Structures are given as structure tokens and as C-alpha cells.
Amino acid sequence: MPFWRRLTQLFKKKKAPKSPDPPKSPDPEVLLDDELDISERENIERQLKLTGKLKDDLEVLKLMAGPSPDVVITELKAGRSEVPVALCRISALSDQQLVENIKHMLGWGMLEAPIPEKGAAALYEQFRTRLLTSSEVKEVQTSIDIWNALAHGNSAVLFDGVDKALICNTENVPVRSLKEPEGETLIRGPREGFIESLSTNIALLRKRIKTPNLWVEKVTLGHLSRTDVAIVYIKGLAHEELLAEVRQRVHRIEVDAVLESGYIEDLIQDQAYSILPLVIRTERVDRVASSLLEGRVAILTDNTPFALILPITLPMLFQAPDDYYEKVPIGIFFRWLRAGAFLLSILLPGVYVAILTFHDELMPAELLVRIIANRESVPFPVWFEVLMMEMVFELLREAGVRLPRAIGPAISIVGALVLGEAAIRAGLVSPAVVIIVALTAISSFTVPTFSFGIGARLYRFFFILLGSIFGLFGIQFGILSLLILLCSYRSFGYPYFAPLGPLIVSDMKDTLFKAPVWAMTTRPKLEGSREPERTPPGRQPRQVLDKEAKEQKWDLKKKSVKTEGAGAPPKRKGGRKPHESGENQ
């Protein structure tokens, strides 16, 4: 046995005791043992089945949850035969009104109802099929399933003598109201964003994409947190290979808890240590919807407003939802502006250092004289000065995120006045460097995807070092290596640099440019090739010159064309039902 393997023997992982095939449920009294570790407890809990004896079953539930006060169990007597029943719920997660309804039915409803037969099973059946006024009813047979239902805010009804429990939907999980996502604001476009509730988030998507083919696959991740995660896609549009890949990666996840979609991102992305994001994290519903319509997949996680979009390409990170809602030339202009700002934000400080210290002949003489004169009193080398100021800015930014809202103005005064103005006055930094830092800071915030902006910021430091050691040659080397890196990345097997990396000319209409909606005839070639056509070509708006088309009568009540003319009226999507019209986000 090699040495290292012997070494690992010393630190053997504690493994859950392998359960013998569970034909019998173990004795629930075991749970009283304080020596049980969490994995052992879970293992036992998983095997406990309902016995049919109400007392025992309730005992199991009490043993599982321990002394937790929010687990409320109400014991009642149902019907004339006074069958003992119990209603379990977690008080803060369930709707009081609905619970009371069920209670009423159990107590009074059962008394008044005509009862054909005696016996608990019949009573149970009667209650389930006739009396229960819950919108969603399920039957479960194990304690752990009851508990899972309770944790979602449902109530469980147990009958003595029946080894099944009825799960009634009484969900009232506290959530905040819909608000505009603060991290991704825009001028024109819908204001609502995702919230911390998975069901609400799915509903928001359904509101936008009403086809039944919007499929949601639910997975529960984290054996302690039991977080619901939904894989959302449009069936028939997303590639099955992609879906298989996503499913495989998601089902591979084995963690104790998923508290945020960042956990999932980390567990499923292609490159473990990539600085740039390989999936988009967004709070915007419209952004997710538009990605779904391109044949992509979204992963929504309960308890976080951030959804994941995958696969993505690098140019998608430069696309803001505004681009699609604004006029075309404006959208194109801003998209170019953002791309330029991105380059500026990673390259400018490095290029400044490189030019000033290696290639001063590249700078116009007047500018150079001024810069030299301005930094005459600066006691630091150029690279250190730039690095220092960039660090100061990062400090300010980080402090701005962390600090309590109430002392926000204080930090801005300290940041802007003390550090900026006083540092120049004291001759510690030159004004040119302050301008450069400010410029890079502003440009790095123009990137619509925040996680992308952060990544770019790290590259900036890399470029400052390259520029200060190797000059422009180093900058060029850095750009080349960055390009190679980007071209080598894959997002769920799809090339990251896509319409540029492998050149896809037909996708340029939504990459460097942004075509008007009527010209966006096809979906992205790689992701949406199952159903490439988005809108039939030649649908640009034009004046109706055709007399026949002009005289066509519109039946406004039926919303369809009454007389089928020779050519469909060009200004409207004649006869197409709204859900078929391939709305473009």
C-alpha cells in the first residue's frame, strides 16, 4: 500500500452506516438518541413509514422536529364515530384562513355529511373526495414526505387507522413584493424583477411566455436545505443534448445546502476558476424570457431573485435589455459604447503606464509636457501611482457596497474630497492618474452584467503589471492571451466567444449590431437551430399601397381577418394567434 494511501486511512471520512435494505421501518425511538449525527438521523428519517396508528405517527413527527415551537399539531375527533385525526402544519408558513377551513371541515363538516359506511378508511375517503376544500391535495405515505410538505407551508391531515396522510395546500410563505431589481435598472422596459420565491418567479415567466411548452423541471438540491430548483426551458426549442447536459450536471450536485444560485453556478460551470462569468446571473424577468425564446435554459432557485441563464456567449454580456426596447440606431450606438468602455476599463491604466514609461514618443508633445510637469512632485513611480489609485478606488467601491446606508454620504465625502482633491494637492498623485482612474471606474460600470464588470476589473490589474514591466509589447501579449483564453472557454459545451470566435455571420445581427425586430429573422444559430425562424422575412412595416389589402375588413371582435385577401395585410400579423407570433424581447 503506497504511503499516501496509508495516510488517507488515518483520516477516513465518516460514512453513513450502510442501511440494510429497508424492508421494515426502523424504530422511531432511535431518534431520541442524542449521539446520532445528522447523516444518521436523515437516514433513519428517510425510512420511517406511516403506520396507521395516529399516536405513533404523530410521535414520529414530534421526534423528527424536536421541541421546535412552530410545528403545530392539532388533534381532533372526526365524524360521529369520533375517529381521532390530526392536522399538522408549520404555523408561520401556512395560511391561517385555509387551515381553519380544513379544521372546520374535519370537525363540523364530517358531522353533517352523509356517511355511508363506518370505519376510518371510509371516513378518510369521504373527507378526501367530498369535503376537503383545498386547492391542491396529495397523498403521501412516509413521514419525511409529510415533513417536506410542511416545510413548504402545506398542512397534513392524518387519520387514525389510515397509513396515508393528506397534504393540503395552505401555502403562505412570507415573500417580499415585486420590485424593480436594483442591480439592473433600465430606463425603458418592465420594472418587475424576480423575488425570493420560486413559485412567484415561475409565475412571472409564465406571464410572459404563455405557451404550454414552457416546461419547468423541479429538482430539490441540498440534503439539509432541500432547496427547490427549477430548470426552465421551452420544450422543442432548447436542444435535447443541452437539456441532457444540464440535467446531468444539476443532478450530479450533492451538497448540504443551496443558499443562492451562485452555489449552483459554481457547481455546474465549465471552468472552475474562470474570472469571467460562464453563465449569466440576472434578476430581470424579461432577460430570462428572451433567453428562453432563443433556445437557452434558465435555472431558477428558491430563496434568491437571481436566475441563471445558460449557455451564454461573451457578446451577451454586453447586451442590455434596453437595446431591444430602444430605437435601433440608439441600441447599436450604446452597444458599441459599452464594448468600447469595456476595453477602456481593462486597458486604459495599463496602456497609460506603458506609454508613459516605455513609449513616450507616442504621446503628443504638448500632452506629454503637461503630464510630466503635473507629476513633477509625485514621489512614486508611474506604475505604483496608478496601482495605488486603482486600489483606492476599489476600496471605495467595496466600502460603498458594504457600508450601512446611513453613513453613505460620509464615505463619498471622504472618497471624493479627501482622497481625490487632497492627494493631488499634496502632490501624492498627479491629476492625470486621477482622471484615468475615474474614467476606468465609470467605464467599468457601463457593462450591463455586473459579475462581468468585476471580472474585467481583475484583468485591469493584470494589464497594469504587464504594461509596467513589458510596455506595449506586454499589453499586446496580454490581449492575445486573453483572446485565446476567451476562445477556449465553453459554456455548457457551446463556444463562449461564439458569433466571433467561430464566426457566425448570421448572428452578427445581434452581436455587433442590433437589427430591428422584423429583421431578426432567425434565432442564434448554435442555441436556437432547432427552430431557426423567428419571424418570416420581409415583414418590415410599410405603407399599404395595395388597394385590395386596404379594403380588407377587420372584424374587431374576432380579431381575425374576415375576408381572406390575396396578400395578408403587411402591417399586422394577420390571423396569427398571439402566442405564435414569436415575440421578441
Place this chain on the structure above:
Amino acid sequence: MRRFAFAVILALLMLINTGCWDYREPGEIVHAIALGFDIDDDGQYIVHLLFPNPVSPATGGGAETGGSTENQPPTVTITSVGQTPMLAITNAALFIPRNISLAHVRLILFSTRLAREGLAPVIDLLKREPEIRLSINSVIVEGDIKTLLTSTTPMESSPAMGLNRLLNLGADVSGALFAGPILDEFVKLPRPGHEMTITRVTVLSGAKGDGGGEASQLQPTAMLNGGGAFLGTKLMGWLSPREAAGYHLIQGDLRVYFKNLIVPGTEDFFTVEIRQMAGSFKPEIKDGELQIRISVKARAAIHDIVGRSMEQVPVLLTDPDVTTSMRERVAEAIKEDLVLAVERAQELGTDIFGFGFAFYRKFPKVWAELENDWPEIFKKLKVEYEVEVHAIRPGLMFTPIP
């Protein structure tokens, strides 16, 4: 693994290929913006280097820190002497506390004396030195270079910058010989039958040296004054501004040019702006005789008409006969300038127009016979002129003020 090793090797190659030893802090360098070359009686080269003063408040340095830099002038001129032009520059390092960079030299000044003795050593330096650009201007200074460089120029922070701007912008309006990149002149040296010209600048009495005096009394320090015609690297003589204009007309690179002429048949003056000029020349051999045909096409715009009576101008521009005769008068005036320039160059015996070079390119076989005594042939070369003025633009005044 192999790929990783390859990447590491590439990254290490960067260390030896880029030369991080080229790292120079901007504070350690001082950039000369003008270089003046002169020669003294012992045959030693004198170099005047003009630097912007980094600690002067005028350039933006030291303003916030206060201290002792308040009285520093905006520019500093350092003069140093050496056996060769390069030695003269390097000797300056003995008393300048920073590294001298020549990458931002914008203007080269030659003294008249040096130009008459020959610029060869300096041109040799300028073409070899990797830092100096060849796209900068050069002038021959009539007067003292040091006085010019140390005096205060109105409207400019340094005399060299002022002169540079004068060369680039002012010259093409005045019609004086204007500067092009020094490379444009230097390429003529190895050519057969083509000689250099360099702009001549005359130092005026406004140039006082040593900072100049009160701001309210500032006077222009230098003026453009035609150009020098060279034979090889030696200055042979001057072209007057008018002859310089003729020279540029032939070269076809004059943009705007003003003339004051008499309206034919009257005693009235009119000032005309000649523009959109297209000048060219063609070498020809006619009946075994060499000749050059110069053709110039231009348009003209009237700027003013000054009658003798001072009360009203009698010229009627609606009359086609009048405009035709005026056009002819302008063409005649242009031709006069061409003739002046050509005759002056023939008198000096330097083929600044490149007539010989044109023959060399068009008739290479004939040139082989001409080559040795081309200066003599050039002096007697027959030149024909064709001048055409296309249109005359009257402005908004067709009829005289009543």
C-alpha cells in the same frame, strides 16, 4: 503539460524580448522640443536645445506645491559645444540633470553660417539618430538662434512652438516658402537634378532674448522670409517670398495666395485670392532641344477693388469683357511669379524644382549625357509657361456701390 510548458516559455521570452530595462520614469527625462545647430569660428558645432521647463508654473508643474519654482521660466534653452553635432548634444548632459530625449523635437533650426558651410554633418546625424523624427520642420535662421529661442513670443508659450505653428499654418496664406517634413528635403540629396530648399526665418527686433520684457510690449520675434536654395548641402542663396510663391506654384503645393493687381484699362486696384491651384511641369525634347513646360491652373476670388477716386468703384463685374480681362491679368501675374522663381534659380545655378530629376525619369538615356554638366545646362534651360485662370469669383458685389 506540454502546452503549459510552451506557455511558460512564451511568457519567459517576453522578459528578454521586451527589454524592461527600457523602463524610464517620465520624471527622469527631459524632452527637447527644438534643436538649433550653429558653428563657431573654431569649427566647433554649437547646439541650442530648447526644453519645456517641467517645474515651471506655466507648464502646470509645481503650481500646487508652491516653493521655489514660481519664478521658473516656461522654457529653458541650453547651449553646448562639441567637435561633432552629436558630441555637442551629449555634452549637454554634463549640465542637464535629466536624460535628454530627442523624441519630441518639433523644429530644427540651422544658422545661416552653418548652412553656407554645409549641412552634411548635421543631416547625417538627423538621419541616423533613431529618436528624431523625420516628419518635423526645419528652418534656416537669419540672425541669432539663441536670441530667438530665449525670447518670449506673443500668443505662444515657447518661441519654437510659435515658429512651428507659423510654418504650418501661417505660411500657406502668406505665400512664403513653407516647411515640409525634413525627410521631404533630405530625399532630394541623392537624387540627380533635384536640390533642397529650406524656409528662411528672419529674427526681428522684437526678439530680445532672456525672457523678453513686459508683456504689453511683446513684439513678433521672427518672420518668414522666403527660403534658401541649396546646392548639395550648401546654401547658395535666397529666394524672396514672391519667388518662393513661384516655386510652390511650380511644385503644385501652394494652397492660397494673394495678389494686388490693376484692373485692365483703368487705374483701379483689385486684390485677388488665387486658389485651387494645380501646377505641374513636363520635360520635353523639341528638335533636339531640352525644354520644360510649366502649366498652372487656378481659380481666383476678388477680395476688394480700390478705386483711385476713393468714392466709388467703377468696375462692373456683370460685364463679361471686364471679368475676362481681369482673369487674363491674374494669369499674367501668376506667370510673372513663375518666371521670377525660375530665373532666380537659374541665376543661383541650383535646380530646386527638380527639372533635372524629371528628365532623368522621362529620358534616362539622354540624362546619361546631361548628368555631369546639368548645373550649366539648367542655367540656360528653356522654360515655357502655360497659365490658365478658370473663374473669377466676385463675392456678393456685382455692381459698384452707388
